[in-house]
Amino acid sequence: MTSASPPSQHPAFLPLGTQVGPWRVVEWAGGGVYGAVYRAVRVGAEQTPPVALKLAMLPGDPRFAREVELLSRLHHPHIPRLVEHGEWLHPDGPLHPYIAMEFVDGVPLYDWARMYRPDSQQVLRVLAQTALALQALHAQEAVHRDVKGANILVRRWDGRVFLTDFGSCTYPGVDTLTPPPLPPGTPAYRSPEAWQFFVQHGRAATAAYRALPADDLFALGVTACRLVTGAYPQLGEAQRDEHGVWSVDSLVLPQSLYSARVDAPLRELILRMLSLNPEQRGTALQLARDMERAATTSLGTRVSVDFHAQDTRDGQPPSTGTPSVPPGLRADTRSWRAWIAIAAAAGTLATLAAWMAPGGPEGTLSETRAASVGGPADAGPVGLGEAAVSASAVDVPTPSAPEGMVADTPPEPEPGQAKPDAKGRCPHKQQVALNNSCWMKTSFEQEQCESVGGSMYQGACYLPIVAPRQRPTTTTPTRRLSQPHESTAPHSDPAP
Numbered sequence: 458m459t460s461a462s463p464p465s466q467h468p469a470f471l472p473l474g475t476q477v478g479p480w481r482v483v484e485w486a487g488g489g490v491y492g493a494v495y496r497a498v499r500v501g502a503e504q505t506p507p508v509a510l511k512l513a514m515l516p517g518d519p520r521f522a523r524e525v526e527l528l529s530r531l532h533h534p535h536i537p538r539l540v541e542h543g544e545w546l547h548p549d550g551p552l553h554p555y556i557a558m559e560f561v562d563g564v565p566l567y568d569w570a571r572m573y574r575p576d577s578q579q580v581l582r583v584l585a586q587t588a589l590a591l592q593a594l595h596a597q598e599a600v601h602r603d604v605k606g607a608n609i610l611v612r613r614w615d616g617r618v619f620l621t622d623f624g625s626c627t628y629p630g631v632d633t634l635t636p637p638p639l640p641p642g643t644p645a646y647r648s649p650e651a652w653q654f655f656v657q658h659g660r661a662a663t664a665a666y667r668a669l670p671a672d673d674l675f676a677l678g679v680t681a682c683r684l685v686t687g688a689y690p691q692l693g694e695a696q697r698d699e700h701g702v703w704s705v706d707s708l709v710l711p712q713s714l715y716s717a718r719v720d721a722p723l724r725e726l727i728l729r730m731l732s733l734n735p736e737q738r739g740t741a742l743q744l745a746r747d748m749e750r751a752a753t754t755s756l757g758t759r760v761s762v763d764f765h766a767q768d769t770r771d772g773q774p775p776s777t778g779t780p781s782v783p784p785g786l787r788a789d790t791r792s793w794r795a796w797i798a799i800a801a802a803a804g805t806l807a808t809l810a811a812w813m814a815p816g817g818p819e820g821t822l823s824e825t826r827a828a829s830v831g832g833p834a835d836a837g838p839v840g841l842g843e844a845a846v847s848a849s850a851v852d853v854p855t856p857s858a859p860e861g862m863v864a865d866t867p868p869e870p871e872p873g874q875a876k877p878d879a880k881g882r883c884p885h886k887q888q889v890a891l892n893n894s895c896w897m898k899t900s901f902e903q904e905q906c907e908s909v910g911g912s913m914y915q916g917a918c919y920l921p922i923v924a925p926r927q928r929p930t931t932t933t934p935t936r937r938l939s940q941p942h943e944s945t946a947p948h949s950d951p952a953p
Contacts (some may be wrong), residue, residue, distance in 0.1 A: 466511045468545075468553055469493045476500060477555055478543040496560055508540050510555040516551035517676050520624040523631050525556055525621050530597050535590035537561055561619045563610030567767050570684055570760070577720040577755045583611060584681055584726075585748035586618035591677065592741035594620075595670040597629035601667050602642050604676035606683065625837060627668060645689050646676040649705040649733050656695050656703045671735035674744065678730025685719050685760045690731055690757040708733060718760060722751035722758055776787065868912030868919050870894035875922040888922055895922040 466472060471493070475482045486493045486509060495828035497510040500865035513521050522540070529876060538559040544552040564572065567584070575583070589607055594601055601608075603625040610619045625641035639647070639655055653665055658664035682690050693707030708731060714724060726748060732738050739747075868891070875895040877883050883895035892894075896919040906918035913919075 466548065468514050468547070469665055471495065471512070476544045477510060477512060478541070480508065480555075480557060482510065483507065484802045491518060498559070507560045509537065509560045511558065512555045513555065518554055521554035521556055521628065524624045526631075527594075527597070527599055527626050527628060528556070528558070531593055533593040534589060535586050535620055536593060537619055537621060538848070544611070549671040561610050561621070562614070563612045563619060566606040566609040566611060566680065567686060567920055569611040574758055577723045577760060578752045579616075579756060580681070580684060581723055581726070581748045581752035583609075583616075583618050585745045585752065587620055587677060587680075588674075588741045588745035588748060590620035591670070591673050592745060594626070595673070595741055597628060598906060599626050599667045600670060601626055601673050601676075602640055603646075603681060604673050605643050605646050606680050610678070639666050642668075642676075646679045648675040648735070648859065649692055649708070650670045650735060652692060652834075653695065653703055653705045669735070670741065671738050674730050674738040674741060675732075675735075677744075678727055678738075680713060681723075681727045681730065682711065685723065685727070686713045688713070706733065720755045722755055726751060763901065866914075868896070868914055868921075871921045876884055883922070889919070891919060896920060897922060 466475065468568070469488055470485075471477070471482050472481055473484070477495075477497065479500055480499050481500050481503075482495045486494040486496050487495070491514055492511050492513065495510045495512065496507050498507050499505055505718050511521075525539065525542045528536075531537070540557040540559060542554070542556045545555050546552055569575070569583075570580075573579075583795075587604075591601065591604070601620070603622060604620075608620065608622040610621055611617075612619065627640065639651060642651075648671065651668070651672060654664075654666040658666075679690060680690070688711040690711070691709040692705050693709055695703050697703050710731075713719070714727065726744065730738055730744065738744075870892055871894075874886060875888075876893060877890040877895060881890050883890050887897070888895045889898045899906070899911070899918045899920060901918035906913055911918045911920040
């Protein structure tokens with residue numbers, strides 16, 4: 458398990474030909490904060506099928522052991538097969554764990570939608586296959602905790618779906634890797650019950666939310682909503698009763714979810730997964746069966762989504778008509794901006810405190826973005842979202858962005874965005890002046906950048922700094938899914 462590559466190599470940027478265990482790297486395939494993925498072939502058997510080689514950034518990273526343990530239990534047509542695992546000896550001495558899995562020549566879900574413009578039947582079948590993979594996971598009493606478009610691959614040659622990235626999974630007996638209150642995950646996909654728990658217990662260092670299968674199903678609903686509308690649903694404002702108990706009783710949905718191009722059976726299943734009552738979401742197996750049944754009756758309307766043309770910042774894409782308003786929906790201009798600021802104040806944004814100065818004269822991130830960046834970036838094929846380990850733990854050089862992912866024009870400023878002074882300096886030294894406005898430059902990848910309202914430019918994600926007293930009001934109506942308050946008992950888990 459040694460390598461003859463030069464000592465300067467980094468796990469994220471292995472030269473082609475580097476040997477890792479019995480595997481030789483032939484192509485870079487993706488990566489993020491905690492791991493890099495390569496296409497690799499077995500030394501001496503190069504004609505055999507390649508593997509996806511996932512290599513840890515950090516020596517001895519325990520996430521890899523938990524992923525190996527879970528993958529060894531899973532044998533499912535929609536989950537990559539575990540081939541082998543071991544440790545790679547870096548030329549400087551430390552051992553980095555790696556996992557070799559079945560290589561999937563696939564396209565991430567949202568990219569697939571851009572490329573192939575699927576109809577409702579195709580969308581339903583893709584979602585059904587994802588639900589079947591989740592059912593296999595839930596049958597092992599495991600929860601994925603990071604279901605999203607970047608972790609769902611559609612194989613190019615036959616359209617088979619694969620659920621990937623099990624490094625954030627939890628299952629009985631697994632060691633705790635992250636501190637409370639919230640487990641790993643991408644903020645835009647978290648369930649209402651998780652956010653409700655955070656608002657209620659965020660300041661208590663010992664309170665830990667325990668993710669359940671229903672959390673995965675809500676995340677699948679968010680994924681499906683974005684797949685067909687290009688926008689994320691947003692939680693309504695949290696409410697606190699006279700006893701000091703917080704609850705979330707509404708969900709702001711994109712208007713285009715009710716357009717004619719989203720067939721009714723598909724829409725109904727998306728709304729079911731996005732139910733504020735976890736029990737109403739059902740099980741992954743029930744959803745898979747209902748999705749397959751709906752695919753046979755769907756009109757096959759083409760779901761034509763232009764992710765870049767639609768405004769995903771507030772979850773309000775352009776209206777495609779005036780759809781009828783189903784029971785429980787009403788026009789509403791509020792979103793989670795107000796209540797989510799409470800979550801931001803609970804202390805999870807300590808790593809960004811030097812950049813934001815909340816309430817001060819320098820200007821702040823908007824509340825939605827401030828809360829959403831409480832976890833690491835949505836970094837594609839590796840398990841991110843575990844805020845306990847800082848990205849600064851390893852000095853990772855910034856790679857060039859993949860082709861087609863780099864914007865050549867600077868992002869457009871928002872109304873009320875903070876401006877640099879006459880000398881071109883922003884209020885805080887960590888802020889970046891760009892296009893006559895102030896931004897926070899982050900390493901977020903495209904999906905996470907979009908989910909927190911940022912803009913990609915030259916391989917980096919820029920989040921606008923909005924001056925507190927100049928923050929614009931939202932006037933575009935959205936549709937709001939509401940239901941009577943139902944008491945949801947918080948879950949505690951000593952091992953998130």
